[in-house]
Amino acid sequence: MPAEKYYAGFFYTNKSGMAKLTVYTFKQINYDMKKYDLIIIGAGSGGLSVGGFMVKLGFKVLMISKTAHEIGGDCLNDGCVPSKALIHAAAVVHNAREVSKFGLELSPEVDIKKVMQYIFEGQEVIRAHENKDYFEKEGFDIAIGEAKFTAVNQVSVANTNYKAKKIVLATGSRPKKLTAPGIEKVTYYDNRSIFKINELPKKLLILGAGPIGIEMAQAFQRLGSEVTVVQHSHAILSHDDKELTLILQKRLEEAGIKILFDTTVSHFDSANTAILKTKEGIEMTVALDAIFVSIGRQLNIEGLDLEKANIKVEKEHIVVNHYLQTTNKNVLLCGDIAGNLQFSHAAEQHGRLILNNLISPLKKKLNNKHMSWVTFTDPELATFGLNEKQLKEQNITFEKVVQDFANDDRAIVDDYRYGKLILYISKGFWFQKQRILGGCMIAPKAGELIQELILANVSGMSINTIAGKVYPYPVATRINQKAVGQLKMKLITDNTKKLIQLAFKMFS
Structure with missing residues (x-):
């Protein structure tokens, strides 16, 4: 005291x-001043990845979380963990209904309370090693409360001052709120509240067709909701390849999900009525029992008194350089608050970069050319590396390989012949080392199927390694080898054939 x-x-x-x-x-x-080697404000994926390693190295680390419950961050509490548990539960329900093809009939009703209980139980398993007591036993000091900067290297929490050589801001983001006339009339959900519902909405209106909106659309449709998605632009998943998003869109629509493009909410007439407006100004009425809002994220930077630490903010974003330093070089950003790609694994990437730059004289810059992400629908849509637009902008020559799954044996027996893989590979000749520059795939478990492609992309591995790999038959990843083989065959010109034929005559 x-x-x-x-x-x-x-x-x-x-x-x-x-x-x-x-x-x-x-x-x-x-006020006594407590001193640390490192202070981390925020206890999500980014902050934990930095702090955990620094503690293991013997540094004195303070981690600050607004509440004890928020330890684990958005990923554990409101994001990746509960959403993937919900998607799994919805997939189980969907697969159970699919058995009617083989003569079995099940009750169509889903107990949403049991689904929510399943989500909660999964969170609690993870929370057993992501909580205040656990991290204190691991060697962290934990402060609970709102942090405010009091000087360039000082913060205050609950009337206690703390000082450190380096401070990491990892306060994350939150869902943007929808503002529309009549919004107070409707039952409103976002990713912070949807995993605590007690009643399944019969008619669910989803605003936003990004990854969160599309994942929730499919999950709730499978659980029994009638789902309508409203998107202000002309496509779903705008950061992914449109050739693949169209495949996913078609499957969602065939399942009964209605998607309205170039449309926004005008206002809400009542608790059960939304008035929508198209880009052309045409109004339409949609019935609903609840809305799920997924229109973007807002960075958690309020109340930090950043100006007292000489940290500059422009257009609601903290100014940050390629080393993740703010205008105060001893304060670094990690995770969503860096205003970059808002993924848990991006926060982990930031954490590794920060750790390197804290303890190594060889400083590294943030580089997202190998970044990957997955939309966890069924089928999954996975993307990695550089896309076609980026390659052209950077004047990188490449070969585009498009491999469909129509005649793939595993896709035939598992019923996903609609699948598709697109690869961008550096140009070269038969014996040259060609590398995978990026790509995307749509297929069940595409996020798992592309992992060897991501490894090849990150490590600069030659496509010859994949071409020469012996895959057990009929694993699904054989499709990767088929795509590479397709490119290798394109490299066989008439002159190459003549050389091979000559070699056959001379050496066989």
Whole structure:
């Protein structure tokens, strides 16, 4: 506790020519300054990845979280973990209904409370090693409360001051709120509230066709909701290849999900009625029981008193360089707050970069050319590396390989012949080392199927390694070899054939 000191002041005042002694007393709290090697504000994926390693190296680390429950961050509490648990539960329900093809019939009703209980139980398993007591046993100091900068290398939490050589801001982001007339009338969900529902909405209106919106659309449709998605632009998943997103869009629509493009919410007439407006100004009425809002993310930078640490903010984003340093070089950004790609694994990438730059004289810059992401629908849509637009902008020559799954044996027996793989490979001749520059895939478990392609992309591995690999038959990843083989065959020109034929005559 801070020590309390009392002071007295003696003052003479004149009143009506008379001298008078006035005594003032006041109390000053002397705050003790606690010193650390590293302070981390935020206890999500990014902050934990940095802090955990620094603690293991023997550094004195303070981690600050607004509440004890928020330890684990958005990923554990409101993002990746509960959403993937919900997707899994919805997939189980969907697959169970699919058995009707083989003569089995099940009740169509889903108990949403049991689904939510399943999500909660999964979170609690992970929370067993992502909580205040656990991290304190691991060697962290934990402060609970709102952090505010008091100087360039100091912060205050709950009337206690802390100082460190380096400070990492990892406060994350939150869902943007929808503002529309009548919004107060409707049942409103976003990713912070949707995993606590007690009743399945019969009609669910989803605003936003990004990864979160599309994943939730399919999950709730499979659980039994009638789902309508409203998207302000002309496509779903705008950061992915349109050739593949169209395949996913078609499958979602065939399942019964209605998607309205170039459309926004005008207002809400009642708790069960939304008035939508198209780009052309045409209005339409949509019935609903609830809305799920997924229109973007807002960075958590309010209340930090960043100006006291000489940290500059422009257009609601903290100014940051390629080393993830703010305008105060001793304060670094990690995760969503860096204003970059908002993925948990991007936060982990930031964490590795920060750790390197904290302890190594060889400083590294942030480089996203190998970044990958997955939209966890069924089928999954996975993307990695550089896309066609980026390659052209950087004047990188490449070969585009498009491999469909129509005649792939595993796709035939597992019923996903609609699948497709696109690869961008550096140009070269038959014996040259060609590398995978990027690509994308749509297929069940595409996020797993592309992992060897991501490894090849990151490591600069030759496509000959994949071409020469012996795959057990009929694993699904054989499609990767088929795509590479397709390119290798394109490299066989008439002259190459003549050389091979000559070699056959001479050496066989």
